[in-house]
Amino acid sequence: MPKRKRSKEQGPVRINSAAAAAAPAAPVVLDExxxxxxxxxxxxxxxxxxxxxxxxxxxxxxxxxxxxxxxxDDKQAAADAIKRLRASGAHRQRVVEAEAAYRAALADLQEFxxxxxxxxxxxxxxxxxxxxxxxxxxxxxxxxxxxxEPSE
Numbered sequence: 001m002p003k004r005k006r007s008k009e010q011g012p013v014r015i016n017s018a019a020a021a022a023a024p025a026a027p028v029v030l031d032e033x034x035x036x037x038x039x040x041x042x043x044x045x046x047x048x049x050x051x052x053x054x055x056x057x058x059x060x061x062x063x064x065x066x067x068x069x070x071x072x073d074d075k076q077a078a079a080d081a082i083k084r085l086r087a088s089g090a091h092r093q094r095v096v097e098a099e100a101a102y103r104a105a106l107a108d109l110q111e112f113x114x115x116x117x118x119x120x121x122x123x124x125x126x127x128x129x130x131x132x133x134x135x136x137x138x139x140x141x142x143x144x145x146x147x148x149e150p151s152e
Contacts, residue, residue, distance in 0.1 A: 078105045
């Protein structure tokens with residue numbers, strides 16, 4: 001009697017990709033050492049991220065303190081210039097300009113300290129560089145016509 005061909009019956013089971021995607025994944029069982037290593041690696045990454053955040057906060061605080069010191073120094077320099085000009089009997093126009101510089105420096109300092117520009121403060125001058133940077137170049141314009149999201 002001839003042998004039966006059982007290759008189709010005993011061959012590897014083939015599952016099409018749609019059926020494989022729909023089938024629930026079997027839970028992966030990890031040994032204790034692998035699980036501990038993964039937990040340790042995650043802990044290290046978490047601590048490194050916290051350290052980077054702390055360093056960034058410290059750098060930001062230092063930058064903020066330097067800016068505050070510069071604003072205080074600018075205000076004091078403007079006040080000293082007014083005193084010097086008044087004591088020397090300088091031309092009235094120079095004293096008026098020095099007083100305007102003092103008011104601007106004082107307003108900048110108060111805005112930095114309180115977060116609000118004083119109502120009496122002169123408007124901030126707009127630099128030409130800021131105007132150029134605020135205008136988007138044609139390459140930066142959105143292709144689909146949607147307005148661009150403002151970045152922080």
